[in-house]
Amino acid sequence: MKNFISRTLIGFLVASNCVAAGLDDFKELMFAPVPRAEAAKAGLTVMFVGVATLLFDDGETAIMTDGYFSRPTQSELRAVVPDREGISKALKRAGVTSLAAVIPVHSHFDHALDSPIVAMQTGALLVGSSSTANIGRGYGLAEERIRTVKFGDSLSFGRFKVHFLESAHLPIGYAPGPISAPLTVPAPASAFGQGDAYSLLIEHEGRRILVQGSAGFVPGALQGRSADVIYLGTGGLTVRDATYQAAYWQEIVRTVGARRVIPIHWDNFYRSLDDGLVPGADFPRMIESLRERGKPDGIDVRLSPQWVVTDPFVGMSN
Numbered sequence: 001m002k003n004f005i006s007r008t009l010i011g012f013l014v015a016s017n018c019v020a021a022g023l024d025d026f027k028e029l030m031f032a033p034v035p036r037a038e039a040a041k042a043g044l045t046v047m048f049v050g051v052a053t054l055l056f057d058d059g060e061t062a063i064m065t066d067g068y069f070s071r072p073t074q075s076e077l078r079a080v081v082p083d084r085e086g087i088s089k090a091l092k093r094a095g096v097t098s099l100a101a102v103i104p105v106h107s108h109f110d111h112a113l114d115s116p117i118v119a120m121q122t123g124a125l126l127v128g129s130s131s132t133a134n135i136g137r138g139y140g141l142a143e144e145r146i147r148t149v150k151f152g153d154s155l156s157f158g159r160f161k162v163h164f165l166e167s168a169h170l171p172i173g174y175a176p177g178p179i180s181a182p183l184t185v186p187a188p189a190s191a192f193g194q195g196d197a198y199s200l201l202i203e204h205e206g207r208r209i210l211v212q213g214s215a216g217f218v219p220g221a222l223q224g225r226s227a228d229v230i231y232l233g234t235g236g237l238t239v240r241d242a243t244y245q246a247a248y249w250q251e252i253v254r255t256v257g258a259r260r261v262i263p264i265h266w267d268n269f270y271r272s273l274d275d276g277l278v279p280g281a282d283f284p285r286m287i288e289s290l291r292e293r294g295k296p297d298g299i300d301v302r303l304s305p306q307w308v309v310t311d312p313f314v315g316m317s318n
């Protein structure tokens with residue numbers, strides 16, 4: 001226990017320093033919080049909780065990508081297990097009372113480890129690939145609460161329409177295969193095979209947001225699609241060469257004609273939610289390179305603070 005406390009304390013101090021070194025330099029890019037009373041006026045609000053977990057809420061319906069909160073440390077990867085209590089605390093902190101759907105962007109543990117538990121705790125449908133469905137089954141989520149989708153499918157939840165578009169993971173070769181049988185936990189993190197990777201196009205009352213969970217792409221896959229705002233997965237992007245980075249920007253951001261890019265998947269996901277979001281060492285470089293790329297087209301880069309209700313369209317003309 002004593003060890004735990006001192007580890008937590010050290011973690012907190014380190015986190016505070018890292019946050020100061022990484023995020024503070026980009027304060028002007030941060031969205032201001034939407035006060036609760038004004039959330040209805042915004043029509044659609046989004047809360048970022050870390051990695052690719054985003055809560056979309058229009059006051060009537062809420063949907064969530066990933067729902068990843070447990071965030072095991074690297075030394076725990078041999079046997080990962082969702083932290084049910086931590087998940088319920090996080091959902092409470094996010095203000096989630098009911099959820100229509102929880103949608104992992106692919107089935108790696110840093111996206112889908114907690115998704116079935118989120119579904120159980122909120123009444124949400126677990127929506128995703130056959131791999132995601134097998135995580136739900138292994139955890140004992142009822143079959144009628146699991147919805148398996150294929151590339152090109154679209155599903156409506158209240159006024160949200162979600163299109164499941166074919167995408168790819170950043171090519172890292174980690175656990176690439178599907179999960180072909182119900183997966184029980186504890187399990188090695190690598191048992192969470194990637195399965196299908198989506199670009200999620202979320203339509204809401206004529207507005208379009210793209211959620212790109214991983215920094216990969218399938219050439220031409222987003223041809224003919226449009227989105228004003230992109231939550232853009234940036235994990236591992238800066239270690240790719242310039243050609244790859246340019247192609248990613250072209251295939252995702254420019255192809256859909258986005259006017260605003262909000263990076264996600266930039267935090268160290270081995271750090272507990274209690275530490276706040278701790279950016280990787282490459283964070284300033286990543287942000288600057290996105291801003292450079294966006295400049296010629298007037299695409300602005302904004303950042304979403306953690307746990308904050310934001311209006312991703314704020315300041316954008318229609």
Ligand SMILES: [Zn+2]
Nearest residue numbers: 106108169214
């Ligand atoms: Zn992944």
